[in-house]
Amino acid sequence: EAQVTQNPRYLITVTGKKLTVTCSQNMNHEYMSWYRQDPGLGLRQIYYSMNVEVTDKGDVPEGYKVSRKEKRNFPLILESPSPNQTSLYFCASSLWQTYNEQFFGPGTRLTVL
Amino acid sequence: TQLLEQSPQFLSIQEGENLTVYCNSSSVFSSLQWYRQEPGEGPVLLVTVVTGGEVKKLKRLTFQFGDARKDSSLHITAAQPGDTGLYLCAGARSGNTGKLIFGQGTTLQVKP
Numbered sequence: 671e672a673q674v675t676q677n678p679r680y681l682i683t684v685t686g687k688k689l690t691v692t693c694s695q696n697m698n699h700e701y702m703s704w705y706r707q708d709p710g711l712g713l714r715q716i717y718y719s720m721n722v723e724v725t726d727k728g729d730v731p732e733g734y735k736v737s738r739k740e741k742r743n744f745p746l747i748l749e750s751p752s753p754n755q756t757s758l759y760f761c762a763s764s765l766w767q768t769y770n771e772q773f774f775g776p777g778t779r780l781t782v783l
Numbered sequence: 784t785q786l787l788e789q790s791p792q793f794l795s796i797q798e799g800e801n802l803t804v805y806c807n808s809s810s811v812f813s814s815l816q817w818y819r820q821e822p823g824e825g826p827v828l829l830v831t832v833v834t835g836g837e838v839k840k841l842k843r844l845t846f847q848f849g850d851a852r853k854d855s856s857l858h859i860t861a862a863q864p865g866d867t868g869l870y871l872c873a874g875a876r877s878g879n880t881g882k883l884i885f886g887q888g889t890t891l892q893v894k895p
Contacts, residue, residue, distance in 0.1 A: 674825075701881065710792075712871060712887035713826070720881050728882060760825050769814045769833060770875055770883060774825030 672697045674775035676761050682781045683751060691746045691778050693761030699773070701766035702744035703728070704736065706757040707777075713760065719744055720766060751782045786810055787874055789886035796862055797894055804857045804889045806872035813877040815855045817846055820869040820888075862893045 674695045683689055695702065703718035705728075715728030719738040733755055735747040744763075748755060758779050762772040790805045806815070814833040818826035830839050832848035832855060839846045843866075845858040859866055872886045 703883070705885075710887055712789075713873075713885040715883055715885075718881050718883075726881060729884075762825070766881060769816070769831045770881070771816060771828050771831055772818075772826070772873075772883070774827070776825055777823075 672773070674761055674763055674773055676759075676775040676778050678778060679776065680779050682783065684783050685752055686750050689748050689751060689780075691748075691759060691761075691780070693744045693746065693775060694742050695744075695761075695763040695773070696742065697763060697765075697773065698741065699763035699765055700741070701764045701770060702738065703762050703764075703772070704734070704744070704746045705760045705762065706730065707760060708757050716746070716759075751780075753782050756780060756782050786884045787872055787886035789870075789872060789889050791889060792887065793890050793892075795892040795894065798863055799861050800893075802859050802862060802891070804870055804891075805854070806856070806874075806886050807854045808874065809853065810874075811852050811877060812874035813852070814875050815848055815852075816873045816875075817855070817857055818871045818873065820871060821867075826869075826871055859891075862891075864893045864895050867891055867893050 677692045700721045704716040705713040714730045717736040719725045761775040788807045816831045817829045820826040830846045835850045835852045837848045843860045870889045
Protein backbone atom coordinates (compact mmCIF):
# COMPACT_ATOMS: atom_id res chain seq x y z
CA GLU A 671 0.00 0.00 0.00
CA ALA A 672 1.36 3.41 -1.00
CA GLN A 673 1.80 5.48 2.12
CA VAL A 674 3.71 8.02 4.16
CA THR A 675 4.43 6.92 7.72
CA GLN A 676 5.40 9.06 10.67
CA ASN A 677 6.66 8.11 14.10
CA PRO A 678 5.82 8.74 16.80
CA ARG A 679 2.17 9.71 16.37
CA TYR A 680 2.04 11.38 19.78
CA LEU A 681 4.88 12.83 21.83
CA ILE A 682 5.02 14.79 25.06
CA THR A 683 8.43 16.14 25.96
CA VAL A 684 10.10 18.89 27.96
CA THR A 685 11.84 22.05 26.89
CA GLY A 686 15.37 21.48 25.61
CA LYS A 687 15.24 17.72 25.18
CA LYS A 688 16.30 16.87 21.63
CA LEU A 689 13.86 14.83 19.61
CA THR A 690 13.47 13.38 16.13
CA VAL A 691 10.26 12.67 14.26
CA THR A 692 10.77 10.13 11.50
CA CYS A 693 9.06 10.16 8.10
CA SER A 694 9.22 7.45 5.47
CA GLN A 695 7.50 6.99 2.10
CA ASN A 696 7.31 3.92 -0.13
CA MET A 697 6.29 5.62 -3.39
CA ASN A 698 9.79 6.47 -4.67
CA HIS A 699 8.92 10.19 -4.53
CA GLU A 700 11.71 12.70 -5.05
CA TYR A 701 10.02 15.46 -3.06
CA MET A 702 9.35 15.42 0.68
CA SER A 703 8.24 18.15 3.02
CA TRP A 704 7.39 18.93 6.64
CA TYR A 705 4.49 21.13 7.77
CA ARG A 706 3.09 22.27 11.05
CA GLN A 707 -0.60 22.90 11.59
CA ASP A 708 -1.86 25.33 14.16
CA PRO A 709 -5.47 26.51 14.71
CA GLY A 710 -6.40 29.40 12.45
CA LEU A 711 -3.07 29.28 10.59
CA GLY A 712 -3.58 26.34 8.26
CA LEU A 713 -0.49 24.40 7.23
CA ARG A 714 2.86 26.14 7.24
CA GLN A 715 5.83 24.63 5.48
CA ILE A 716 8.93 24.06 7.62
CA TYR A 717 11.44 22.46 5.22
CA TYR A 718 11.28 20.63 1.94
CA SER A 719 13.58 18.43 -0.09
CA MET A 720 13.49 17.98 -3.84
CA ASN A 721 15.90 15.07 -3.82
CA VAL A 722 18.56 13.26 -1.79
CA GLU A 723 20.99 15.69 -0.14
CA VAL A 724 18.91 18.68 -1.34
CA THR A 725 16.92 20.56 1.30
CA ASP A 726 15.47 24.05 1.44
CA LYS A 727 13.71 26.27 3.94
CA GLY A 728 9.97 26.73 3.95
CA ASP A 729 8.18 29.57 5.70
CA VAL A 730 8.89 28.60 9.34
CA PRO A 731 12.28 26.81 9.54
CA GLU A 732 13.56 28.37 12.79
CA GLY A 733 14.21 25.79 15.50
CA TYR A 734 14.10 22.82 13.13
CA LYS A 735 16.62 20.75 11.20
CA VAL A 736 16.17 18.12 8.50
CA SER A 737 18.32 15.72 6.55
CA ARG A 738 17.76 13.68 3.40
CA LYS A 739 20.35 10.95 3.22
CA GLU A 740 18.04 8.43 1.55
CA LYS A 741 15.21 8.97 -0.89
CA ARG A 742 12.56 7.34 1.31
CA ASN A 743 13.36 9.04 4.64
CA PHE A 744 13.12 12.66 5.77
CA PRO A 745 13.47 13.06 9.55
CA LEU A 746 12.59 16.27 11.37
CA ILE A 747 14.92 17.19 14.22
CA LEU A 748 14.20 19.58 17.06
CA GLU A 749 17.56 20.18 18.73
CA SER A 750 16.16 22.17 21.66
CA PRO A 751 12.36 22.12 21.62
CA SER A 752 10.43 25.01 23.10
CA PRO A 753 6.73 25.31 24.05
CA ASN A 754 5.98 27.37 20.90
CA GLN A 755 6.82 24.26 18.88
CA THR A 756 3.81 22.47 20.35
CA SER A 757 1.83 21.65 17.24
CA LEU A 758 0.52 19.01 14.85
CA TYR A 759 3.21 18.02 12.36
CA PHE A 760 2.69 16.48 8.96
CA CYS A 761 5.16 14.93 6.57
CA ALA A 762 4.28 14.75 2.89
CA SER A 763 5.80 13.47 -0.33
CA SER A 764 5.14 13.96 -4.02
CA LEU A 765 6.30 13.55 -7.58
CA TRP A 766 7.02 17.28 -7.66
CA GLN A 767 7.12 17.45 -11.43
CA THR A 768 3.36 16.74 -11.54
CA TYR A 769 2.26 19.97 -9.81
CA ASN A 770 3.70 18.82 -6.49
CA GLU A 771 0.51 17.10 -5.38
CA GLN A 772 1.14 16.12 -1.78
CA PHE A 773 0.55 12.74 -0.14
CA PHE A 774 0.38 13.34 3.58
CA GLY A 775 1.26 11.17 6.52
CA PRO A 776 -1.11 10.72 9.46
CA GLY A 777 0.47 13.44 11.59
CA THR A 778 2.47 13.68 14.82
CA ARG A 779 1.02 15.59 17.73
CA LEU A 780 3.86 17.14 19.72
CA THR A 781 3.52 18.78 23.11
CA VAL A 782 6.51 20.59 24.61
CA LEU A 783 6.13 21.40 28.30
CA THR B 784 0.97 37.70 6.27
CA GLN B 785 -1.26 35.03 4.77
CA LEU B 786 -0.63 34.86 1.03
CA LEU B 787 -3.71 32.72 0.48
CA GLU B 788 -6.86 33.91 2.22
CA GLN B 789 -9.73 31.48 2.56
CA SER B 790 -13.29 32.48 3.31
CA PRO B 791 -15.35 31.74 5.16
CA GLN B 792 -13.28 30.20 7.93
CA PHE B 793 -16.28 28.35 9.39
CA LEU B 794 -19.46 27.19 7.73
CA SER B 795 -22.32 25.25 9.30
CA ILE B 796 -25.17 24.29 7.01
CA GLN B 797 -28.04 21.82 6.68
CA GLU B 798 -27.87 18.77 4.48
CA GLY B 799 -28.98 19.59 0.94
CA GLU B 800 -27.78 23.20 0.90
CA ASN B 801 -25.23 24.57 -1.55
CA LEU B 802 -22.06 26.39 -0.51
CA THR B 803 -19.00 28.08 -1.95
CA VAL B 804 -15.56 28.42 -0.39
CA TYR B 805 -13.15 31.03 -1.70
CA CYS B 806 -9.37 31.10 -1.86
CA ASN B 807 -7.93 34.52 -2.74
CA SER B 808 -4.50 36.03 -3.22
CA SER B 809 -2.78 39.03 -4.73
CA SER B 810 -0.09 36.68 -6.07
CA VAL B 811 -0.13 34.58 -9.20
CA PHE B 812 0.15 30.81 -8.79
CA SER B 813 1.30 28.30 -11.37
CA SER B 814 -1.14 25.76 -9.94
CA LEU B 815 -3.58 25.52 -7.09
CA GLN B 816 -4.72 22.48 -5.15
CA TRP B 817 -7.65 21.72 -2.89
CA TYR B 818 -7.40 19.24 -0.02
CA ARG B 819 -9.87 17.87 2.51
CA GLN B 820 -8.81 16.90 6.00
CA GLU B 821 -10.80 14.87 8.51
CA PRO B 822 -10.08 14.89 12.25
CA GLY B 823 -7.04 12.82 13.20
CA GLU B 824 -5.88 12.40 9.62
CA GLY B 825 -3.64 14.10 7.11
CA PRO B 826 -5.06 16.19 4.25
CA VAL B 827 -6.11 14.32 1.12
CA LEU B 828 -5.85 15.86 -2.34
CA LEU B 829 -9.15 16.56 -4.09
CA VAL B 830 -8.06 18.36 -7.24
CA THR B 831 -5.35 20.42 -8.93
CA VAL B 832 -6.17 23.32 -11.28
CA VAL B 833 -3.45 24.75 -13.49
CA THR B 834 -4.99 26.85 -16.27
CA GLY B 835 -6.59 30.25 -15.77
CA GLY B 836 -10.38 29.91 -16.03
CA GLU B 837 -10.23 26.14 -15.62
CA VAL B 838 -13.26 24.38 -14.15
CA LYS B 839 -13.08 20.84 -12.78
CA LYS B 840 -15.92 18.77 -11.43
CA LEU B 841 -15.70 15.94 -8.93
CA LYS B 842 -19.23 14.58 -8.43
CA ARG B 843 -21.00 17.33 -6.45
CA LEU B 844 -17.85 19.44 -6.08
CA THR B 845 -16.93 22.10 -8.66
CA PHE B 846 -13.54 23.79 -8.61
CA GLN B 847 -12.64 26.91 -10.52
CA PHE B 848 -9.31 28.66 -11.07
CA GLY B 849 -9.52 32.40 -11.67
CA ASP B 850 -8.61 33.79 -15.07
CA ALA B 851 -5.59 35.58 -13.63
CA ARG B 852 -4.57 32.52 -11.57
CA LYS B 853 -4.78 34.48 -8.33
CA ASP B 854 -7.89 32.92 -6.86
CA SER B 855 -9.98 29.78 -6.78
CA SER B 856 -13.35 28.60 -5.54
CA LEU B 857 -14.88 25.34 -4.42
CA HIS B 858 -18.63 24.92 -4.82
CA ILE B 859 -20.50 22.01 -3.26
CA THR B 860 -23.99 21.21 -4.48
CA ALA B 861 -26.49 19.53 -2.16
CA ALA B 862 -24.04 19.09 0.70
CA GLN B 863 -24.11 15.85 2.65
CA PRO B 864 -22.88 15.04 6.19
CA GLY B 865 -20.00 13.13 4.60
CA ASP B 866 -18.70 16.44 3.21
CA THR B 867 -17.93 17.62 6.74
CA GLY B 868 -14.26 18.44 7.21
CA LEU B 869 -11.53 21.01 6.84
CA TYR B 870 -10.98 22.26 3.30
CA LEU B 871 -7.58 23.68 2.42
CA CYS B 872 -6.33 25.40 -0.70
CA ALA B 873 -2.63 25.39 -1.55
CA GLY B 874 -0.71 27.22 -4.23
CA ALA B 875 2.64 26.83 -5.91
CA ARG B 876 4.32 30.04 -7.02
CA SER B 877 5.76 30.24 -10.52
CA GLY B 878 9.48 29.52 -10.53
CA ASN B 879 9.44 27.92 -7.07
CA THR B 880 7.09 24.98 -7.16
CA GLY B 881 8.90 23.35 -4.24
CA LYS B 882 7.48 25.88 -1.83
CA LEU B 883 3.77 25.35 -1.22
CA ILE B 884 1.59 27.97 0.44
CA PHE B 885 -1.58 26.91 2.22
CA GLY B 886 -4.64 28.90 3.12
CA GLN B 887 -5.79 28.85 6.72
CA GLY B 888 -8.62 26.46 5.92
CA THR B 889 -12.41 26.38 5.94
CA THR B 890 -14.14 24.18 8.50
CA LEU B 891 -17.38 22.82 7.05
CA GLN B 892 -20.06 21.17 9.14
CA VAL B 893 -23.05 19.64 7.35
CA LYS B 894 -25.86 18.76 9.71
CA PRO B 895 -28.34 15.97 8.87
